[in-house]
Amino acid sequence: LATNHGRGAKSDLQNAAQALGASVSAVEVAKFLDKKFQDLPSFQRAAFLVPSKGGLPGIDPALVRVDEECVYLVGNSLGLQPSRTRVLVSEELDKWAKWGVNGHFTGDRPWMPIDETVIQQSAAIVGAEKDEVAIMNSLTVNLHLLFVSFYRPEGSRNRIMYEASAFGSDYFAFESQARLHGLDPTKVLLPLNARTGEELLHTEDIVSAIQAAGDSLAVVCLGTVQYYTGQYFDVKAITEAAHAVGAMAIWDCAHAVGNVDLSLHEWGVDGACWCNYKYLNAGPGAIGGFFVHRKHLNKGLPLLAGWWGQKQAVRFNMEHSWDPEVDAGAWRLSNPPVLQTVSLLASLEIFSRTTMSELRGRSMLLTAYLELLIADLVGDQLSVITPECPSSRGCQLSLKFSEERSCLATFTALERRGIVVDHRKPNVIRVAPAPLYNSFHDVHKFCTALREALSEVAEPAAKRAKV
């Protein structure tokens, strides 16, 4: 499935329905697909705690069976909790209670090098070599650390290219990094705008903008999967275009990691950062991820230094001679946060049972199924702004409403039914079937509820129209 850029997914689904003698929107199809794929390693729902509808805020007890699992389609915001998280967190609390400070060097998972437990699997998920990854801090902190190393304006090469609709935090990072170098953000920030009347960026437009900027360009930094539209950029082509004009390519992988199958190393990406609370399921405010390509390692790049970036063997000598690790660990500043690290470990253990390419295959089918089921709801009131081409999107579809009011009302109507999705101002509902734990039946339930919600929302208007 992952071959063929996922373009076969829709017809596969239709063929399956035909073989069952059912319409593709029949619940039997969802059940059939779940049964067919439930034993594959890419489906790990049983390893997660799925909230019950009854416990959710905003539900209408008359509309839901309170003990039923909710339909959780918001792994793009906060992933579900692995059931092993509590076990691993508890083990660390036990160690602290039993050993005190000796936990730094004692036992199976000593704290001093505890981040080593999460490097290898993190690297596998982003398509990196082990020495290219550090797990530390949080996304925006890591983005700044990357800029300190890669954004080194010299003369007229000082521009930062970014999406005009970049996530706010990234924009503020760009702006403050420009100021850090005494530059005027309005002069050096170079936004990529969509064509008039369009939502998405065309790869060829990005590439020509890069070429046009030429040697004024210092850094290109985009969100790998756009948080609002769900567009998955062509990382390889854009990175190559940046390199061709002598610029660096930095990628914010917040919405990409654990969602699409990245190859940061192979694509020659210079630096990347991500958060682990979305598709990586490491919990609210989880520890961040950080990538520097091997070609930049051990080259004395400027960085913000701290004792933890030193080689382990000399780290505790307290000498004032900087002797950094030869890998991405050189960017580490502080001793690792233990509970945050094992919260990530609990999720990575689950990822280690499958591969990103298996997950991506499952994901393309799930999202194609979602797209098929809502096809007849799409029209003037509601459109899907996410790219149709499966290789240009991750699992998320962004539903755009023509009116903000009906967007919010639909969101609330879904909430009352125990459907958890998210609303982004002004008028988008994001729906993200996470391949690791969402089922075809989840998608089917969502679509049924969406249909109900839309007609509920339309009703008052229809009534008003009659008057």
Add this chain to the structure above:
Amino acid sequence: LATNHGRGAKSDLQNAAQALGASVSAVEVAKFLDKKFQDLPSFQRAAFLVPSKGGLPGIDPALVRVDEECVYLVGNSLGLQPSRTRVLVSEELDKWAKWGVNGHFTGDRPWMPIDETVIQQSAAIVGAEKDEVAIMNSLTVNLHLLFVSFYRPEGSRNRIMYEASAFGSDYFAFESQARLHGLDPTKVLLPLNARTGEELLHTEDIVSAIQAAGDSLAVVCLGTVQYYTGQYFDVKAITEAAHAVGAMAIWDCAHAVGNVDLSLHEWGVDGACWCNYKYLNAGPGAIGGFFVHRKHLNKGLPLLAGWWGQKQAVRFNMEHSWDPEVDAGAWRLSNPPVLQTVSLLASLEIFSRTTMSELRGRSMLLTAYLELLIADLVGDQLSVITPECPSSRGCQLSLKFSEERSCLATFTALERRGIVVDHRKPNVIRVAPAPLYNSFHDVHKFCTALREALSEVAEPAAKRAKV
């Protein structure tokens, strides 16, 4: 006790012993003192999990009662675990399991503003106003953030004054911050050296060095309580001296917070950072602390920006117009790490039962007691390098051995007896009775064990001498 700069502590102890008709080193005196103070709010041992000797690595089962509580004198490295930590962490895992992403806005302690639960008490502990404190990141990251705001070299005002024996991480931060501005660290870093043959810095020497540096000085940054010697600098005098020459004063409070009674606001300190895993008992790799004086707030100081620094009301609008919080929260970059935050909260709940001045009073007595009990062990082989004057030190005493070998051997001999202290290269053992949970009996047990350890270590030498 805290009045009189703690100078009365030793005679108070001696008077207490006399009233009991005992020598000050008699265990009855320890027991008497514990009984006398056990019900004061400054003694909260019952709120902590004290490891048993039997569970510790390195103990000799022949030398200890395995079920006895260990003597934990290393709160300057990793504080003990509050028993409420597990409860609070578990509550957050419950919320995540029950509510998923809705935990950001639901319940008593919603995640979105969860750092608010730890600001007020943190501010009280460092002597700050509420709006001057942010709880975020880790110490070294926060030190860099302070430097971005306060170290803004202009022309010849570009020097950073620091202790020649500064903690390694701080030194690397200074060096990399100089480089960030294209400056040569060897030209701008200005170390404060102790007088020849001395370990400690004299306030008057620091002040004259600041005056001599004059308007070449951009920033003075010291460790408030020196990690190695235990010296507590005169923050007020040094900060004033820095201001007098137009420099900024930044303080690393890692070893000061929860140990001494700070008044960061009153002293006019410009910026400060700390870690919460030492005297603050928030666990390995705990979240960091950050202070910016009110005089600098809401003044558009340069900073590394992120979405979380925006006012809550506009934070989720995703607009690209920076609208920062009016308090220290403007320096926040990312959404808060929930488990780390409640780990700190569990400890702050305990601190809220007492005050830093009560704790400081208890601490001065405890450390004076330690000093008294080891007085006769001090000599050629072993000296205390921490200042004798109670107002120039926190709770820690640093024992310096003339030989590295005997230092290590003593450390091991203490470890075998279930005494947890720490060793710092090359030849110092740091002993830190944390006032919040250490008892006089702990100190007494340590001294008894130290006596045994020293004679055990001396024995082979004595035997060698005989041959």
